[in-house]
Each structure stands twice: as C-alpha cells, then as structure tokens.
Amino acid sequence: MLVPCAFQLAAMAGRMLLLSPILSVATILVLPFMSFTIAILGEKLRRLSRKGQDSVANLSAYLNEVLLSIFVVKAYVAEGYEQMRFKKLAFVDYRAHLLKKKMKAFIPEVITAVYAATAVVLFGVGTWVISKGGFNASGMISFVTSLVFLIEPIQAIGKAYNDLKQGEPAIERLFELTANYSKIVEKAGAITLAKVSGDVKFSNVFFAYGDCPPWVLSNLHLDVRAGETVALVGPSGGGKTTLAKLLLRLYDPVHGQIYIDGHDIREIGLKSLRREVGIVPQDIVLFTGTVLENIAYGVLPDQMDFKAVEQAAGLANADEFIRKLPSGYHSNLGGRGSNLSGGQRQRLAIARAIYQNPSILILDEATSALDNNSEKLVREALDQLMRNRTVFVIAHRLETVQRADRIFVINGGRLVEEGTHSSLLAEGGLYSSLYTYKAEIGGLSSHPFI
Numbered sequence: 001m002l003v004p005c006a007f008q009l010a011a012m013a014g015r016m017l018l019l020s021p022i023l024s025v026a027t028i029l030v031l032p033f034m035s036f037t038i039a040i041l042g043e044k045l046r047r048l049s050r051k052g053q054d055s056v057a058n059l060s061a062y063l064n065e066v067l068l069s070i071f072v073v074k075a076y077v078a079e080g081y082e083q084m085r086f087k088k089l090a091f092v093d094y095r096a097h098l099l100k101k102k103m104k105a106f107i108p109e110v111i112t113a114v115y116a117a118t119a120v121v122l123f124g125v126g127t128w129v130i131s132k133g134g135f136n137a138s139g140m141i142s143f144v145t146s147l148v149f150l151i152e153p154i155q156a157i158g159k160a161y162n163d164l165k166q167g168e169p170a171i172e173r174l175f176e177l178t179a180n181y182s183k184i185v186e187k188a189g190a191i192t193l194a195k196v197s198g199d200v201k202f203s204n205v206f207f208a209y210g211d212c213p214p215w216v217l218s219n220l221h222l223d224v225r226a227g228e229t230v231a232l233v234g235p236s237g238g239g240k241t242t243l244a245k246l247l248l249r250l251y252d253p254v255h256g257q258i259y260i261d262g263h264d265i266r267e268i269g270l271k272s273l274r275r276e277v278g279i280v281p282q283d284i285v286l287f288t289g290t291v292l293e294n295i296a297y298g299v300l301p302d303q304m305d306f307k308a309v310e311q312a313a314g315l316a317n318a319d320e321f322i323r324k325l326p327s328g329y330h331s332n333l334g335g336r337g338s339n340l341s342g343g344q345r346q347r348l349a350i351a352r353a354i355y356q357n358p359s360i361l362i363l364d365e366a367t368s369a370l371d372n373n374s375e376k377l378v379r380e381a382l383d384q385l386m387r388n389r390t391v392f393v394i395a396h397r398l399e400t401v402q403r404a405d406r407i408f409v410i411n412g413g414r415l416v417e418e419g420t421h422s423s424l425l426a427e428g429g430l431y432s433s434l435y436t437y438k439a440e441i442g443g444l445s446s447h448p449f450i
C-alpha cells in the first residue's frame with residue numbers, strides 16, 4: 001500500500017509545483033502541522049490501546065483465579081466482595097475501551113478540521129495569486145483537483161499509521177512475554193541418558209532467584225546414592241522446594257554443580273533429564289481431559305500405552321474408583337478434577353508418576369490430612385511409587401521422616417544436619433527441637449516438619 005501511495009503523492013506534488021509554486025509552498029507549510037497533529041493523536045491512541053490491553057488481561061486473570069476458587073468465595077461468603085472487585089476491574093476495562101473508541105472517532109474529525117483549515121488558507125492565497133494575474137481559474141481547479149488526489153494517499157498513510165499505533169501495544173506485550181522465556185537452555189550436543197541408576201550429587205551449590213546474594217541455597221553439598229530415600233526437612237522457607245526445582249533444572253545454580261550418575265545436569269538434554277526426574281507436587285494439578293490423558297500426561301494419544309496406564313492406576317490404588325466413574329478411564333475430569341476427592345486426586349497424581357517411571361522422584365508430601373482409609377490407600381500407593389527409585393521427599397509426616405534412609409535438615413539454605421531419625425534426635429540439634437516442639441503442640445502424628 002505504501003508504494004502506490006508514495007507514487008501518487010510524488011506525482012500530485014510535482015504537478016502542483018508546476019501549476020503554482022506559491023500555492024504549493026502554502027500547501028506544504030500546512031503539512032508539518034498536519035503530520036504533527038497525526039503523530040500526537042497516534043501516540044495518544046497507542047497509550048489508550050495499551051490501557052485497553054492491560055485491562056482485558058487483568059480482567060481475564062481475575063476471572064481465571066476467582067472462578068476456579070468459587071467454593072472458597074462461597075465458603076467465606078465473599079460474593080459481595082468479589083462482585084465489588086469484578087465491578088472495579090470491569091469499569092476500568094469499560095473506560096479504557098470507551099476512551100479508545102472516542103479517540104478513534106475523534107481523529108477523523110480533527111483531520112477533517114485540518115483539511116478545512118488548509119482549504120481556507122489555499123482559498124485566501126489562491127484568490128490573491130489570481131488577483132495578481134499569475135494564475136487563472138482553470139489552473140486553480142486543476143491545482144485543487146491535484147490537491148484532492150494528494151490528500152488521498154496522505155489519509156491512507158495516516159490511517160495505516162494509526163492502525164500501527166493501535167496494534168503496537170499488542171506487539172509490545174508479545175515481546176514482553178518472549179523476554180520472559182526461561183534462561184534454561186539446552187546445551188548444543190546435550191546427552192540423552194540411557195540407563196540411569198539414580199546417584200544424585202549437589203556440589204558446592206549456591207543459588208538465589210535474583211542471581212546474586214542473599215542466597216536461597218548456599219554451599220550445599222548432598223550425596224545421595226541410587227535407590228536411597230532421603231527426607232528433606234526444616235523450617236518453612238529454608239530452601240527445600242528450591243532444591244527440588246534445581247534438580248529438575250527449572251533454574252540453574254549460580255555456582256556449583258548438580259550431577260546425576262556423574263553427569264552435570266547441564267550436559268543432559270532437558271527432555272531426557274525431566275524424563276528421569278519425576279515430581280509429585282504438594283498441590284496436585286489435574287487437567288481438564290480424561291483420566292487416561294491425565295495419567296499418561298504429556299504423551300501423545302497414539303503413543304499412550306493403555307495397559308501401562310491401567311497398571312499404574314492399579315499400583316496407585318486408583319483403578320477401582322476410576323472404573324466406577326461413568327466412562328471409566330475415558331471419563332472427563334471436569335474443572336481440573338474438582339469432582340474428585342482429595343485422596344483420589346493424590347492417587348491419580350501418584351499413578352501419573354508411576355506411569356512416567358522416573359529413576360529419581362521428588363515427592364512434596366501433601367499437608368492436608370485425609371481420613372484414615374484414604375490415608376492408608378495413599379500411603380500404599382506412595383510405597384509402590386517409591387520402590388526402586390532414588391527419592392527426595394519434602395516430608396511433612398513423621399512416618400515418612402522416620403522411614404527415610406537419611407534425613408537432611410535444611411535451614412536458611414544450608415544443610416545443617418544429616419542422619420537418621422534416631423541419630424538426629426540423639427544429636428539434640430535443630431531436628432530434635434523441631435520434633436520436640438511439634439510433639440508439644442500435638443501435631444506429631446500428622447505434620448511435624450512444615
């Protein structure tokens with residue numbers, strides 16, 4: 001579009017110059033004013049478009065959050081409060097879009113006014129030139145016709161400019177999103193692990209989310225043997241979950257290395273690494289889709305092994321309740337599995353991890369208590385899952401801690417104690433005081449170390 005417009009503009013400007021240099025100069029003097037006006041309005045439109053984009057994003061983020069937690073809203077009788085928050089955000093959105101629409105309607109009016117002013121100037125100068133005898137009426141008509149054809153491409157370019165300004169915020173947001181891309185990149189020539197036994201070593205690891213002190217993990221040395229179950233315990237905020245994130249390579253240490261079977265994990269392909277390191281998070285995440293898709297999560301439909309899914313569900317004590325669902329394994333888990341009980345959700349997550357069959361497992365134990373029967377089913381499922389793997393348990397239950405081969409006590413990002421339940425109690429350090437404190441407040445049987 002720009003090329004034909006530029007040709008038309010040049011041809012008409014040339015013709016006008018030939019017809020009357022004085023009138024052409026008068027016209028040209030108006031052009032910077034017109035461009036300046038268009039630029040200012042374009043910038044205003046860009047800012048309003050940005051506000052519109054932000055308000056839509058805020059509103060949809062809000063709805064996404066509140067609709068998924070509607071039961072909490074109802075339980076806290078917070079409908080009125082949420083209605084007020086929604087109205088506020090909706091009003092901001094309404095105002096932003098209204099202002100944008102107003103500005104879009106206003107711009108052509110301003111441009112028309114600028115044209116009218118140009119016509120008045122030309123009329124005055126034209127009359128003066130004709131009265132001086134340097135120009136006749138037919139020449140004037142020809143000049144005005146050329147001017148009309150000159151304005152046409154200017155209008156088209158102005159419109160394109162406004163469209164660009166209006167679209168700019170969307171492009172800016174896209175660039176902002178791409179700027180947030182993970183810093184974790186796979187090394188060229190990264191290896192694929194073949195058979196993993198599951199030795200894990202953290203060597204002098206320092207980490208901070210902002211890449212500089214204060215450290216979230218500092219001077220961390222851990223040596224975990226293949227098949228060992230280690231419990232990570234310690235006060236809240238000590239760095240246990242961060243340690244697990246580093247093992248999954250969601251972040252890289254600022255200093256130090258992490259090894260799996262002697263390979264620095266930065267040398268391992270991300271797919272291969274995350275295939276071997278599985279996680280059962282504390283907050284179970286189920287997706288809208290079938291039970292089958294949720295257990296074989298991430299596997300393409302034509303590569304799903306239905307028999308293995310059934311087997312995993314069986315080991316996770318989930319097969320029985322799945323079969324009772326209306327369409328068994330093909331039942332849809334609406335609303336992220338909100339129609340399942342807490343224990344059933346946990347067992348599905350365990351079945352997912354069993355299906356993945358990782359060599360190293362990170363288990364962030366749930367803190368929510370289940371009833372005795374459900375607890376027993378989940379416990380048995382976990383026993384199946386933890387068998388023959390290296391397991392890091394971010395442990396909250398005394399039973400898990402006691403059964404671990406070793407316990408690592410993490411405090412303030414440092415490994416402060418290491419040993420078995422009895423050896424650590426005998427040491428009389430942080431572990432022992434956490435244990436005594438929890439025993440005193442009566443939380444011993446359920447969640448001693450959160």
Ligand SMILES: Nc1ncnc2c1ncn2[C@@H]1O[C@H](COP(=O)(O)OP(=O)(O)OP(=O)(O)O)[C@@H](O)[C@H]1O
Binds near residue numbers: 216235236241242
């Ligand atoms: N994404 C993040 N960005 C910045 N700081 C973070 C982030 N995640 C965690 N932290 C901070 O890192 C520190 C360690 O957090 P982490 O979740 O690893 O502790 P934790 O021992 O697992 O705690 P908890 O037992 O309460 O789950 C905390 O001070 C926390 O505020």
